[in-house]
Amino acid sequence: MKEFKFNDEQLSTIQELEVDIDLKKLEIAISKESIDELSEDELLALLKVTNALYRSGFPVIEDILYDSFWNKFALNHPNHPFITSVETEVLNLGKTVALPQKMLSTDKAYSKEEIKKWLDRILKAAEELDIDTNEIEIRITPKLDGYAAFDDGERLYTRGDGVKGQDVSRAFERGLKVVRNSERGLGAGEIVINKAYFEKKLSQYFENSRNIQAAIIAEKNVDERVLEAIKEGACVFHPFAVLPNWTGNYQDLMTDFDGIIEQVWNSVEYDVDGVILEATDTRIKEHMGANRKFHRWQIAFKINDEVAEVEVISVTPQTSRTGRVTPVAELVPTRISGAMISRVTVHHYNMVKINGVGPGAIVQIVRSGLVIPKIEKVIKPVDPQMPELCPSCKSHLLWESDHLVCPNKSDCPAQTENTLVHFFKTLANNDGFGPKNIEKLANLGVKHIHQMYDLKPHQFAMYGFGEKTSKNLYDQLQASKNIEIEDWRFLSAFGVSRLGGGNCEKLLQHYSLRELFEATVEDIAELNGFARVSAEAIVKGLANIKEEFFKVYDLGFNLSITPKQSELESLASPLTGKIVVFTGKMLQGKRSDMEKHAKALGAKVGTSVTSNTTYLIAGLKVGETKINDAKEKGVKVLSEQEYLDLIS
Ligand SMILES: NC(=O)c1ccc[n+]([C@@H]2O[C@H](COP(=O)([O-])OP(=O)(O)OC[C@H]3O[C@@H](n4cnc5c(N)ncnc54)[C@H](O)[C@@H]3O)[C@@H](O)[C@H]2O)c1
Ligand SMILES: [Zn+2]
Numbered sequence: 001m002k003e004f005k006f007n008d009e010q011l012s013t014i015q016e017l018e019v020d021i022d023l024k025k026l027e028i029a030i031s032k033e034s035i036d037e038l039s040e041d042e043l044l045a046l047l048k049v050t051n052a053l054y055r056s057g058f059p060v061i062e063d064i065l066y067d068s069f070w071n072k073f074a075l076n077h078p079n080h081p082f083i084t085s086v087e088t089e090v091l092n093l094g095k096t097v098a099l100p101q102k103m104l105s106t107d108k109a110y111s112k113e114e115i116k117k118w119l120d121r122i123l124k125a126a127e128e129l130d131i132d133t134n135e136i137e138i139r140i141t142p143k144l145d146g147y148a149a150f151d152d153g154e155r156l157y158t159r160g161d162g163v164k165g166q167d168v169s170r171a172f173e174r175g176l177k178v179v180r181n182s183e184r185g186l187g188a189g190e191i192v193i194n195k196a197y198f199e200k201k202l203s204q205y206f207e208n209s210r211n212i213q214a215a216i217i218a219e220k221n222v223d224e225r226v227l228e229a230i231k232e233g234a235c236v237f238h239p240f241a242v243l244p245n246w247t248g249n250y251q252d253l254m255t256d257f258d259g260i261i262e263q264v265w266n267s268v269e270y271d272v273d274g275v276i277l278e279a280t281d282t283r284i285k286e287h288m289g290a291n292r293k294f295h296r297w298q299i300a301f302k303i304n305d306e307v308a309e310v311e312v313i314s315v316t317p318q319t320s321r322t323g324r325v326t327p328v329a330e331l332v333p334t335r336i337s338g339a340m341i342s343r344v345t346v347h348h349y350n351m352v353k354i355n356g357v358g359p360g361a362i363v364q365i366v367r368s369g370l371v372i373p374k375i376e377k378v379i380k381p382v383d384p385q386m387p388e389l390c391p392s393c394k395s396h397l398l399w400e401s402d403h404l405v406c407p408n409k410s411d412c413p414a415q416t417e418n419t420l421v422h423f424f425k426t427l428a429n430n431d432g433f434g435p436k437n438i439e440k441l442a443n444l445g446v447k448h449i450h451q452m453y454d455l456k457p458h459q460f461a462m463y464g465f466g467e468k469t470s471k472n473l474y475d476q477l478q479a480s481k482n483i484e485i486e487d488w489r490f491l492s493a494f495g496v497s498r499l500g501g502g503n504c505e506k507l508l509q510h511y512s513l514r515e516l517f518e519a520t521v522e523d524i525a526e527l528n529g530f531a532r533v534s535a536e537a538i539v540k541g542l543a544n545i546k547e548e549f550f551k552v553y554d555l556g557f558n559l560s561i562t563p564k565q566s567e568l569e570s571l572a573s574p575l576t577g578k579i580v581v582f583t584g585k586m587l588q589g590k591r592s593d594m595e596k597h598a599k600a601l602g603a604k605v606g607t608s609v610t611s612n613t614t615y616l617i618a619g620l621k622v623g624e625t626k627i628n629d630a631k632e633k634g635v636k637v638l639s640e641q642e643y644l645d646l647i648s
Contacts, residue, residue, distance in 0.1 A: 153185025356381025584619030
């Protein structure tokens with residue numbers, strides 16, 4: 001257990017609060033992360049103290065702990081002013097003014113279950129209002145961790161206690177801009193600082209970005225580095241109204257909850273401490289309303305960064321598909337953010353060597369909510385043990401920059417097995433060839449992709465699969481050949497370094513599969529998007545797989561060929577870049593389908609004729625005036641048949 005003590009700076013912040021309390025008791029409670037020994041008054045003092053420290057940029061406990069203490073106090077004192085109003089800022093600039101609009105805090109959730117409960121309340125409100133629940137739109141935005149303020153177009157206010165704030169318009173006078181030069185007057189938002197800019201230019205001088213935000217609105221003389229940050233647009237006022245966002249209904253959200261949260265979470269370059277979910281329908285908002293602290297139609301989803309110090313039991317080398325040997329630290333099993341963690345990868349063996357990761361080392365592990373845990377730092381290093389032989393084939397390992405590598409490309413079981421797994425996973429058009437079954441087959445001697453395709457149902461059975469499974473595996477293999485797949489996907493399934501799907505597609509826009517294997521480093525380096533080092537790696541990688549590749553290719557996969565760049569260019573249609581408008585009833589089919597087709601041919605489809613329109617395509621029953629109008633504007637009028645002739 002760490003013993004916590006307030007430092008001088010914190011003590012001076014606390015002094016201004018004028019709480020009458022034995023600070024020693026608070027220090028013990030913070031150390032123990034427990035309030036069991038505090039009276040109600042002491043608990044309130046603890047909340048006030050931690051809040052003030054948090055607001056001045058030096059939080060001393062985790063948000064989740066603060067929130068649990070807050071909840072305990074709220075339980076016994078639901079009507080206490082500390083509970084019913086928003087936690088106040090500690091900045092005091094003197095006079096307060098009424099805010100143009102109430103600024104509330106947000107309700108908080110730390111788990112998907114809590115979010116589901118909140119969504120259920122939204123859906124219930126929809127039902128009470130007789131609104132189709134599928135139509136209820138949820139909007140999710142990143143929760144900016146800056147300094148809350150409200151811009152009414154004339155003045156900028158701090159949130160204050162949510163009802164009265166302070167006029168800090170001087171921030172704009174100091175050159176602060178609204179993000180992306182948006183207009184003023186977009187309401188609530190936060191003053192935020194670009195993370196990368198802070199790291200690069202400000203972190204040597206300021207402990208955290210909150211200090212800077214406070215300086216902009218509070219101080220008489222703002223540091224010139226901060227003024228520079230404002231001038232360069234790295235420090236802005238970001239209204240919530242113009243945040244990147246995800247919208248969709250309940251079902252959309254539930255199909256990919258983790259993915260959506262992660263995507264929104266990472267959508268801005270500012271500090272974020274959660275995401276905000278809200279119902280957008282004004283009827284729902286009115287119906288659900290707010291209490292004195294938060295809107296019931298809005299909630300913050302936060303994730304707790306959990307840290308643990310864990311002992312390493314051993315470091316296991318694992319050979320990957322490419323031959324790189326990855327060190328995996330086996331840990332004394334420890335619960336972090338709700339999951340039992342017993343292993344974590346160390347990036348490469350150079351890290352093991354430099355940082356001293358080995359049996360008996362103590363490492364600090366961090367897990368941010370949904371994310372895979374990682375080693376943050378090594379607290380107690382030991383002498384690391386470096387493997388000399390490949391754990392799979394016992395070849396002597398070689399160093400390649402930071403990595404230990406098994407040089408046995410053709411016959412290392414770990415490499416061949418992982419290559420098979422990668423192949424079937426990339427094809428993604430068949431079932432049955434996951435890691436488990438592949439391991440079973442590989443152990444029994446199936447080393448190469450082409451060997452897999454040689455297997456007959458009775459052979460699967462010989463390898464210990466049941467009769468039905470054997471037949472199914474055989475059928476799946478045939479299907480994977482017969483179902484059409486793109487040639488670039490097929491090539492990328494061989495797992496050559498630097499030949500992921502994107503690069504394969506780019507290359508196959510210039511070369512056929514057969515030609516590509518003949519291409520030289522110079523040929524590839526000449527193409528847009530390929531540096532010389534990549535070209536070298538690609539040529540080498542292709543040479544390594546050439547024999548196996550053609551054994552598999554010759555099995556007759558149903559490949560769709562990537563269109564060649566030259567063809568794409570000569571294919572430019574007569575509609576490329578033209579603006580067309582359709583009017584009247586078409587004989588050939590629905591007008592909407594024709595519009596889609598025109599778009600696919602590169603045209604822009606307009607809804608009304610302007611002088612920029614290239615063609616007006618007139619179907620049946622089009623009035624004479626419309627046609628004459630178009631002609632007057634210099635627009636070429638085509639009948640449906642003339643149009644079809646043009647594009648055929
Ligand atoms: N660790 C600590 O010691 C400590 C102390 C006090 C408070 N806290 C934390 O602060 C919370 C209370 O602070 P708070 O009232 O400022 O609430 P908050 O900061 O958690 O969230 C509410 C605020 O989020 C802002 N916000 C940011 N992005 C937004 C968006 N996209 N849409 C809408 N609003 C957005 C708004 O200004 C709103 O007022 C506590 O629940 C706790 O988690 C921690
Ligand atoms: Zn090996």
